[in-house]
Amino acid sequence: MAKTQITLALNGRQVEALVEPRTLLIHFLREQMLLTGAHIGCETSHCGACTVDMDGKSVKSCTVFAVQAEGAQIATVEGLAAPDGTLHALQEGFAEMHGLQCGFCTPGMLMRAQRLLQENPDPSEAEIRMGISGNLCRCTGYQNIVKAIRYAADKMNAAQKEAAE
């Protein structure tokens, strides 16, 4: 089958590539763009390890064809930290609050949590739990992931308050 040219913004950088229509976004990111942060977990749209941001929405990149991302803004976990390496508040929160054990679900958790805090900067514990309900973690029991997201929310809100003063 003929390959299709796609152009998209990936972590703020314009990229062009040739893909087969059947290439899933997760495979495009990992194998063509060599961004292996997003993980392949269940491959059946359940686990959320492949979560990336597409045009301001959290999506499971195992259930999107790369051709559907033509023209889109895609953000992956590789783009989360500042260019100088300073960790994002969420990454700091996951480290401080012990929000990971094996780490397999973490890139998806981080990207989902990042979008959740854009949608709702001050979520309750219940809202965090519902907000990450499409991301499975088999190690932590979620307690520390919830704490890590709350840590990041507090830090981001404090920084914003400080900036406003």
Place this chain on the structure above:
Amino acid sequence: MIPGAFDYDAPTTLDEAVALLAELGEEARPLAGGHSLIPMMKLRLAPLEHLVDLRRIDSLKGIRAEGGALVIGAMTTQAELLASDLITGHCPIIQETAALIADPQVRSLGTLGGNVANGDPANDMPALMQCLDAGYVLAGPGGSREVKARDFYESAFFTKRADGEILTAVRVPIPPAGHGYAYEKLKRKIGDYATAAAAVVVTLAGGSCKTAAIALTNLGETPLYAAEASAALVGTPLDKAAVERAVALAEGITAPASDGRGPADYRTKMAGVMLRRALQRALARAAG
């Protein structure tokens, strides 16, 4: 899991998409949000040679109130339904239902049109649309027609949509102000399909039930509009006797599969439990 190879088009107008589907015949499928179709393609259970992606067709998007109805573009995502003030104001049961579908990421891309047109009896929106007496607008080479949700479903994955037709919009009659409503869904976990679910809309006048509509999810080969159970409520004060009569009638039309969600008898009883809870909440919300 990688799907088989296929050709791909993403036309920008409905006319182009209809023409493409007509030309390609049954080897082609329209692609909406992809959250039913892509998993089936990955399992190689949906053999097809051509996908016609509808995402660039602006006329399939958006929600508007028109002539006493909400007209919801088929490509409207579940997330967009949840964020719509028009829906909050006129028909909040759509949001109560959308919030119970899958998880946030799936709701980002999964569409109302895909959910209702796929014909999967496990999907939640088909029964809700039967409850609301919605109409599906279908565009084909010969023009456009509307089919009622209550007439649309023939058996699992078989609907009145012909090959070459595209569902363009769902037309939901706006329920009267003060209507009571509830969608009750029993599921094993977040993201699961219903073990049993019930959609209810009622209106009251002078403390008695003026209109009632009940529909059930994942309890047969198609969504089930419970016409007799609905009629049995009209004119009653929705007291225990009336509710139990409706529950018995609704349970009587179920024919669920025995599967991982439980044996058929259990699922039928859970349909009754969901209906009781939905009626109770609908009554509490109804004015008059």
